[in-house]
Each structure stands twice: as C-alpha cells, then as structure tokens.
Amino acid sequence: xSALDKPTFERIEAYVLGRLSADERIAFEQRLVxxxxxxxxVELERENIMAIELGGLQRVLEQVRGEQVIDQxxxxxxxxxxxxxxxxxxLFGAALWFIARPNANERVYAAHFxxxxxxxxxxxxxxxxxxxxxMVAYKLGDHDEAITKWSALLKEKPSSDTLRYYIGCAExxxxxxxxxxxxxxxxxxxxxxxxxxxxxxxxxxxxxxNGDVAAARAVPFAEDHPYAIKAKAVIAELE
Amino acid sequence: MLRFALxxxxxxxxxxxxxxxxxxxxxxPKTVRLLYKEHFTAVKHYVLKNSGTSSDAEDIFQEALxxxxxxxxxxxxxxxxxxxxxxxxxxxxxxLDVVRSAAHKHMRVLHDDRQTDVRAEVQDDTEEKLARxxxxxxxLDDKCRQVLDQFYFERKDLATxxxxxxxxxxxxxxxxxxxxxxxxxxxxxxAGDEYMDEA
Numbered sequence: 001x002s003a004l005d006k007p008t009f010e011r012i013e014a015y016v017l018g019r020l021s022a023d024e025r026i027a028f029e030q031r032l033v034x035x036x037x038x039x040x041x042v043e044l045e046r047e048n049i050m051a052i053e054l055g056g057l058q059r060v061l062e063q064v065r066g067e068q069v070i071d072q073x074x075x076x077x078x079x080x081x082x083x084x085x086x087x088x089x090x091l092f093g094a095a096l097w098f099i100a101r102p103n104a105n106e107r108v109y110a111a112h113f114x115x116x117x118x119x120x121x122x123x124x125x126x127x128x129x130x131x132x133x134x135m136v137a138y139k140l141g142d143h144d145e146a147i148t149k150w151s152a153l154l155k156e157k158p159s160s161d162t163l164r165y166y167i168g169c170a171e172x173x174x175x176x177x178x179x180x181x182x183x184x185x186x187x188x189x190x191x192x193x194x195x196x197x198x199x200x201x202x203x204x205x206x207x208x209x210n211g212d213v214a215a216a217r218a219v220p221f222a223e224d225h226p227y228a229i230k231a232k233a234v235i236a237e238l239e
Numbered sequence: 240m241l242r243f244a245l246x247x248x249x250x251x252x253x254x255x256x257x258x259x260x261x262x263x264x265x266x267x268p269k270t271v272r273l274l275y276k277e278h279f280t281a282v283k284h285y286v287l288k289n290s291g292t293s294s295d296a297e298d299i300f301q302e303a304l305x306x307x308x309x310x311x312x313x314x315x316x317x318x319x320x321x322x323x324x325x326x327x328x329x330x331x332x333x334x335l336d337v338v339r340s341a342a343h344k345h346m347r348v349l350h351d352d353r354q355t356d357v358r359a360e361v362q363d364d365t366e367e368k369l370a371r372x373x374x375x376x377x378x379l380d381d382k383c384r385q386v387l388d389q390f391y392f393e394r395k396d397l398a399t400x401x402x403x404x405x406x407x408x409x410x411x412x413x414x415x416x417x418x419x420x421x422x423x424x425x426x427x428x429x430a431g432d433e434y435m436d437e438a
Contacts, residue, residue: 004423048422050312052384055376056304057308058301065297135258137271140269140273
C-alpha cells in the first residue's frame with residue numbers, strides 16, 4: 001500500500017466534508033472518474049470519518065440516557081424521603097403556601113396559561129437554521145437562549161411577527177410578563193398576522209398576571225372569537 | 240393550530256432539508272436530545288407493553304436513533320417522513336427480533352404487525368455497516384479519539400481544538416493526520432492489502 005501524503009489526505013478530507021469550492025469540487029470529481037485508486041481512498045476516508053462521527057453520536061446518546069437516569073433517581077429519592085417526612089412536609093408546605101400563596105391574579109393566570117408548544121421543528125423546512133436552532137432551545141425550555149438567538153434575527157427583520165410572537169412567548173414562559181406584553185402587543189395589533197389572535201390571548205394573560213386588569217380588559221379581541229370568550233371567563237373569575 | 244409558518248418574511252427554500260435532518264447531518268447534540276425527548280416515550284410504552292424493561296427500551300431507542308442518523312448521513316432517508324414514525328417502526332422491528340430470540344421465547348407480544356417495508360428499511364446493509372464502523376472506532380486510542388472527535392463530530396476548527404488542549408494548531412493538524420493514517424493502515428491490512436509505510 002502506498003503512503004498517502006498530507007496534502008492529498010486533506011484534499012480528500014475537504015471533499016468528503018464538503019469544504020471545497022464549487023470549482024475545486026468539479027475538478028476533483030473529474031479526477032475521480034478516471035482515478036480508481038483515488039475513488040477507493042475517498043470511500044475509505046469517508047467511512048473512517050463516519051466511524052468517528054458514530055463514536056461521537058454514541059457518546060451523546062449515553063449522555064442523554066445518563067441525564068434521564070439522574071432525573072429518575074432524583075424522583076426516586078423523593079419517594080423514599082416522603083415515607084418518613086410526609087407529615088412534616090404537609091404541615092410545612094401548608095404553612096409555606098399560606099405565607100407565600102400566589103395572589104388571585106397569579107392563580108387565575110396559572111389556571112389558564114398553557115405555554116405555546118412552538119412550531120413543529122421536526123417537520124419544518126426552511127433555509128433559516130438560526131430560527132430553528134432557537135426553536136429547539138425554546139422547546140427544550142432554554143428560553144433565554146431562544147430569546148438571544150431570535151433577538152439577533154429580529155435586528156435583521158424587525159417587522160417579523162413570527163419572531164416577535166415567539167420572543168414574547170419565551171419571555172412569558174421565563175416569567176418576565178412585562179417584557180412579554182410589550183412584544184406580544186406589537187403582534188396583537190396586526191390584523192393580518194397569523195399570530196395576532198394568539199398574541200392577544202397571551203398578552204391578556206400576561207397583563208392579568210401583572211395585576212393590570214384594566215389593560216387586560218382593553219386587549220382588542222375579535223368579538224365572539226374563542227379567545228374573547230375565554231378572556232371574559234377569566235375577568236369574571238377575577239371579579 | 241397553525242402547523243407551520245415561515246419564521247421570518249424571507250423566502251423559504253423548499254429544497255432545504257427539514258431541521259431535524261440538517262441537525263443530524265451536522266451532529267447537533269440538541270437535535271439528538273430533542274428527538275429523544277419527543278419520541279422515546281412511545282417506544283418505551285411499546286417495549287414495556289411487550290415484556291421489556293425501561294433499560295431495554297433505552298437500548299432499542301438508541302439503536303433506532305443510530306439507524307436514523309446513518310440513513311441521514313447516507314442521504315437515504317425520506318426527508319418528508321416523520322422522524323418519530325421512523326424511529327418507532329425501527330424500534331418495534333428491533334424489539335420484535337429480541338422477543339423472538341431464543342432467550343425471550345416466553346415473552347408475550349401484544350402487537351406484531353411488522354411489515355415488509357420496515358424490514359427493508361432496517362435489513363439492508365445498515366446493521367452490517369454500523370458494526371463495521373464501531374469496529375473501526377474501537378481501533379482508535381484515547382488521544383486520537385480526543386482530537387478526531389472534536390474535529391469530525393463536534394466540527395470544531397483546528398485553532399479551537401488547539402486552544403482547548405494548550406498546543407499549537409499545527410500539532411493538532413499533525414496528530415489528526417497521523418491518527419487517520421493509523422486508521423487507514425489498519426483497515427488496509429484487514430482488507431489484505433500490503434501495508435508498506437505511513438507517510
């Protein structure tokens with residue numbers, strides 16, 4: 001077997017990893033047509049690289065599995081402690097709840113708030129990977145990371161209702177209802193937006209949570225829209 | 240509920256792969272984590288219903304996810320297909336194989352509607368190829384794995400790897416080359432080719 005010099009190895013590597021320019025790739029592929037030894041080297045290097053990637057994938061899979069085990073163990077330890085500490089926990093919990101119980105607005109908010117699940121990343125197709133990276137973070141509960149990434153995109157597309165809506169949702173999920181209101185209301189006013197109705201609903205809930213019932217009442221729901229009916233029920237609960 | 244809306248007002252590229260495909264193509268751990276989070280439960284439910292344990296379900300799901308990853312890498316996965324459906328089909332197929340093995344003949348199987356298309360999906364040369372790739376990876380020593388994993392799997396550039404390991408960029412480049420040549424030499428030897436020398 002002849003040796004493979006470093007420049008040739010790196011040329012093949014760049015081809016396999018898709019790092020050649022269009023012209024370089026075309027020239028390389030023309031060589032491949034007539035050079036059987038080069039074709040064999042490409043296939044061997046491609047498979048060796050894939051083997052290394054597979055090793056990395058197994059490592060990540062084991063990490064994810066380990067994270068699940070830790071979660072389960074944490075759950076299990078609570079069960080064993082509950083056996084011995086149930087009475088104390090109940091009494092302590094009741095006292096704590098009484099002292100720090102949420103106010104009426106927060107209770108009503110919690111009863112009606114269901115976080116937006118986000119767009120179905122797995123099935124979506126788009127050339128905007130940055131958006132979907134942020135959506136992945138959002139769905140994993142990394143709201144600050146999602147906000148950071150979407151905010152960067154918003155600077156390029158300041159009028160995007162999609163970005164504004166999901167930044168608002170992420171702020172709300174992160175517990176920052178003040179910021180959520182500002183972002184969501186900027187979408188709620190756009191009658192042509194597919195997100196307008198949902199933005200009104202979440203802005204309404206954020207205002208309820210903030211205790212600003214007057215502003216919540218002023219959210220412009222379309223008459224007889226399901227969200228308008230739900231909003232009336234929420235106001236009735238508060239009264 | 241709105242199923243899909245373009246993220247920004249930019250024009251969509253309908254030829255671009257779905258996010259989960261591009262995520263697996265670039266070995267994105269978040270994509271792996273998300274696929275795990277969204278689709279493991281269905282597989283676990285099926286395995287538990289069919290005499291398996293949670294640990295069995297984890298094993299089977301990891302194998303199914305590895306098959307999906309390989310199909311994406313080879314460009315042979317249907318990009319319009321739902322990854323959850325694919326993972327479930329493959330996991331189910333694999334679990335039925337386990338159940339049918341001699342060690343598990345006592346198990347009771349509630350559902351067995353394996354179809355030939357699933358067999359085709361899993362029973363091509365995928366298993367053989369995965370075994371071969373694992374064998375190749377096993378030949379690498381820890382130092383090589385440390386460098387090659389960062390470069391090829393994590394897609395870090397040489398400068399970043401060098402900075403993390405406290406060495407010169409050129410050293411990493413040389414280590415990478417030598418490790419890959421060791422791998423090449425071992426595989427050529429296995430293939431019956433006469434190995435002469437390493438560059």
